[in-house]
Each structure stands twice: as structure tokens, then as C-alpha cells.
Amino acid sequence: MASKLPQTFHKLVATKLTPKFREAVQIKEVPMPTPGPHEVLIKNRFVGVNASDINYTAGRYDPDIKPPFDVGFEGVGEVVAAGDKAKVRVGQAVGYMSYGAFSEYKLVRAGTVVPLPSVSKAFIPLIVSGTTAAISLDKVGEIKNGETVMVTAAAGGTGQFAVQWAKQAGCHVIGTCSSEDKVQFLKSLGCDRPINYKTESVKDVLRKEYPDGLDVVYESIGGEMFTTCIKNLAKRGRLIIIGLITSYESHSKGLRSTSSLADLESIPSILLSKSARMSGFFLLDYGKDLIPYCKKLAELCGTGQLQSNTDQGETSPGGPLRGGRGLYQRGGVFIQWKKPWKGGCGAECSGKQTLRQQISPRTINAVLIKFIIIKTQGVKISVSMMQMMITLYVHGK
The missing domain is CATH 3.40.50.720 (NAD(P)-binding Rossmann-like Domain)
Structure with a gap:
């Protein structure tokens, strides 16, 4: 594993079943894994938020599921470490679908990732x-x-x-x-x-x-x-x-x-x-169809034959959301706004201020979800609905 990687990283973990996503999840710090022979370690740059995230943490897809479990279904990032038998090189931009995408780093089987021409938010909705x-x-x-x-x-x-x-x-x-x-x-x-x-x-x-x-x-x-x-x-x-x-x-x-x-x-x-x-x-x-269809969609998107539209709340009440910029420790959690924003905890953030300096780690996940308001082509929708994909930018040092 590359020496520049941190020893630990943060991820969101569901600790109880509830349709209120902020109450369902907590931030956990876990050791950095080493890829096995057929695995790759991905540094997430973009992750997608879907209605499925609420349905999953509410126990609707699997009523028998028991917390704790990882959350988030899809990510786009770059490979930062790879097993010796993985056919994906370090530095390759990839997309993937796997439980636990709401994380700074994600370990996945190399055969399940989709190589992408670049790390772009346009590929997340695909x-x-x-x-x-x-x-x-x-x-x-x-x-x-x-x-x-x-x-x-x-x-x-x-x-x-x-x-x-x-x-x-x-x-x-x-x-x-x-x-x-x-x-x-x-x-x-x-x-x-x-x-x-x-x-x-x-x-x-x-x-x-x-x-x-x-x-x-x-x-x-x-x-x-x-x-x-x-x-x-x-x-x-x-x-x-x-x-x-x-x-x-x-x-x-x-x-x-x-x-x-x-x-x-x-x-x-x-x-x-x-x-x-x-x-x-x-x-x-339909897992066997996922990779070939994702590759086809990425090809169409890359050649301009398919539009991929993401929404970052340009007209939301707090100002345009350019992203909830992770990292929770290395690099801080960033939210960029045009106007100063006052959170429920009384912290005020504007520009690229680091939330960790103002808000306890325990409430960072609530800030990311509660105060991100998205707009679907002119209609404001709270993230609790999650009817439209948005992207969370995840950047490290």
C-alpha cells in the first residue's frame, strides 16, 4: 500500500433502523485496509445520494437486516492501491456499486469496477x-x-x-x-x-x-x-x-x-x-447486467449522446451547494456557500471553512444531510426525499 495513505479513514455507518437518515447513521473511524490479490482500494471523489439510501436504512429492502451496517451504494473515484492480481492500475478513474460507498475510501473487488475516462460527477448518476x-x-x-x-x-x-x-x-x-x-x-x-x-x-x-x-x-x-x-x-x-x-x-x-x-x-x-x-x-x-450496461452508459455520456444531469442546489435557501467536501479529519469537512450559513448548532460557515473546527464530529453527519437542500429543475426538495441524485464531493489533502 502506498505510504502516503492515512492509517485510518471515516465512513458513515447505520446504527439503527429509521427512515430519518440523520438519526440512522453515525461517523466511524476505521483502519485503512490493504487490498487482497483481486481487490482495489478506491479514494472516493463523488458519491451518489438516492432514495434507496433511506429505504435501506429504514429496513424496507431487508426487514431482517440488523445494524450496524455500511451505507451508500455508488461512488466514483480513483484507485490508490491494488492487489497483485487486479487488472486495474493505480491512478485509474473508476465507478462502482457496492454497499458502503459513503466513505472516504472503499475496498472493492477489481472485477466489479467500471473504468472511466476521468473522475467526473457526470458519471455518478449512471x-x-x-x-x-x-x-x-x-x-x-x-x-x-x-x-x-x-x-x-x-x-x-x-x-x-x-x-x-x-x-x-x-x-x-x-x-x-x-x-x-x-x-x-x-x-x-x-x-x-x-x-x-x-x-x-x-x-x-x-x-x-x-x-x-x-x-x-x-x-x-x-x-x-x-x-x-x-x-x-x-x-x-x-x-x-x-x-x-x-x-x-x-x-x-x-x-x-x-x-x-x-x-x-x-x-x-x-x-x-x-x-x-x-x-x-x-x-x-440483475447484477450480471450492471457492468456491461454501466460501460455502455459511460460511453454514451462521454461522447455526448447521453445527458447526465446532477443538481447541487443552486437556488436552495442557504445559497448554492458546491458540495459537502469530506474529509472528516484529513482535509476537514467543507461546505461552500455564496452566503454565510448558520447551522442548527449555531456555527456559521462560509467560503471553505472547516466544519470540524466548529462542530463536534458527532454532529457532522447531521450537518451534511440536514442542511443540504437540493433542487430538481426548479422545485426545492429536501434531502429526506432524495428523489434526485446529488453529489457529495470528497477530497482529501
Whole structure:
């Protein structure tokens, strides 16, 4: 291992199950590992924040999971140490998907990383959000040229990729969103028919403009939107469930539908009458497809054929967020703001002041999560929702 690496590093660890992420995690200092023969040690530069982080620490994905456990699913960084049989060189920019990404350093199997042309925040949304869209639309939705595809929450972290992937397959794409800014954003991605459900009725638009129904639906909202989608499937239509946003802020374990009982009871007859089908999609069940699809997405992104949009809260109340800059000890935790920001602990930070000098280590994780407010194409969303990917910049000395 390179001598310049510190002996210890910090990471976030879930110490209890709760949908309140700040209460679920603590910062832990752990020894720096040495890569095994087939492993690489990555210094994280960017990590992605997803709704899945809340679902995981709330015990919704695995109700039997017991704390403590590592958190965070995806990272982009550079290899700083490698085993003698690893086929990835030190200094290589890589992306990866692995439990425990919310960490300064991450040890992973060399065969699971995706080589990248550079360490860039643009690659972060591809790893979970991009692959979820691409793999599910291909493997479950079986999208074909000329089909009509509807994407709900289309301006969100994964929706943006579903729109573009379906367009590249030659589909006509409808995208639901909640503001005029998002309508313009969807148009910039090539979406044929954005629907702002705050000003238009999704039901009316589908009834009047798409009387033959929807061939494929990429659904992540649940509740009334889910019901509308399944009732508007075409003959042999396919509905893919990749999330249930309406249930993410509940305090229950498991992901619970917010659709009415009557609507749920009607599903079998709707599917039967249309020879339609409804399928769930969970990315980890398609592990063999992850690396090849991630490589393809990175290639498209690198050549400008795919847009990868991240959001850092440029219009958030505290000023634009340029990143929660780790490290927790070596280099300090940095948050950059245009205007001075006063945290709940009474500390005031502006420019590149080191939070460790003003806030106890015990509360740094709360600061990183509580005061990062993100904006999804004009609509402010608290991180507790995590509907849109943001990036946390992680830099050392």
C-alpha cells in the first residue's frame, strides 16, 4: 500500500433502523485496509445520494437486516492501491456499486469496477439511476422501436435516463413532471409529450391523446399515478415498477402501496383483459447486467449522446451547494456557500471553512444531510426525499 495513505479513514455507518437518515447513521473511524490479490482500494471523489439510501436504512429492502451496517451504494473515484492480481492500475478513474460507498475510501473487488475516462460527477448518476432505467426498459419492458413509453417522475434522477434510453430505442416518450421548468428540461432530453400534472390532468391527456394506450410504463410514484398508468396500458402493455415515491416518507418497514384497496383489487382483471403484465424491478437482481450496461452508459455520456444531469442546489435557501467536501479529519469537512450559513448548532460557515473546527464530529453527519437542500429543475426538495441524485464531493489533502 502506498505510504502516503492515512492509517485510518471515516465512513458513515447505520446504527439503527429509521427512515430519518440523520438519526440512522453515525461517523466511524476505521483502519485503512490493504487490498487482497483481486481487490482495489478506491479514494472516493463523488458519491451518489438516492432514495434507496433511506429505504435501506429504514429496513424496507431487508426487514431482517440488523445494524450496524455500511451505507451508500455508488461512488466514483480513483484507485490508490491494488492487489497483485487486479487488472486495474493505480491512478485509474473508476465507478462502482457496492454497499458502503459513503466513505472516504472503499475496498472493492477489481472485477466489479467500471473504468472511466476521468473522475467526473457526470458519471455518478449512471451507476444506479442510469442502469436501473436502461436494464429495466430492455430486460423487463422489452421496449421496441415505434412503441409509446410513459415515464413517471421523468425529470428525476432515474427518469431522465429512462426518457433518453427510450428515445434512443425509437420510442415515443411521455414524461410526467411537476413544474414548467421540468417541462422544458424534459423537452431538452427529447421527451415528446411532457405532462405537468400540476396544470394538466394526466388521465385526460392519456384519454384524449393516447386512446390506444401505453405500450410500456416506467413507474416510480405509486398511489393515484400508478392506478392511472395501469388503467391506460395498451394491449400486451408492460408496466415496470422501479419505486414507490409516495411511500418513502412513511415510518413503516417494507414498501407499502398507497393505492386504494378497490384499485388494487381491479389489477388482475385489467391485466387479464389486455394480456398485459406488471413487473417489479430491483437492480441487484440483475447484477450480471450492471457492468456491461454501466460501460455502455459511460460511453454514451462521454461522447455526448447521453445527458447526465446532477443538481447541487443552486437556488436552495442557504445559497448554492458546491458540495459537502469530506474529509472528516484529513482535509476537514467543507461546505461552500455564496452566503454565510448558520447551522442548527449555531456555527456559521462560509467560503471553505472547516466544519470540524466548529462542530463536534458527532454532529457532522447531521450537518451534511440536514442542511443540504437540493433542487430538481426548479422545485426545492429536501434531502429526506432524495428523489434526485446529488453529489457529495470528497477530497482529501
